[in-house]
């Protein structure tokens with residue numbers, strides 16, 4: 001009887017959390033499946049109106065959209081260092097973001113919202129963005145090829 005009560009109580013306590021949670025979570029990691037300094041998962045396909053929580057699983061990272069690499073008219077974002085940040089994606093298209101201190105290490109991620117309407121522009125910009133990377137130079141083009 002006591003065990004049942006505990007299960008019942010934990011359901012009550014846990015349910016409000018699920019109501020405020022984001023549709024997707026992207027972890028900011030020092031070390032992940034794809035190597036050092038990564039967002040995981042690095043590529044997401046979502047729908048307009050969905051929310052993504054960028055989780056500061058490891059410290060000293062952030063999530064910030066890259067200028068010129070989000071759909072026309074979409075709102076940019078700039079998460080604070082070592083802080084979770086939640087973003088709602090209302091505008092359709094492809095978004096590329098980075099971790100500001102590790103941008104040179106190609107700590108980047110890609111989110112496709114609905115149809116990839118601006119994919120050609122993004123691919124073009126990715127070629128110049130690549131010049132800024134001192135390592136993992138093919139990471140961003142690899143991510144984009146998954147769309």
Ligand SMILES: [Cu+2]
Nearest residue numbers: 061099102107
């Ligand atoms: Cu970082």
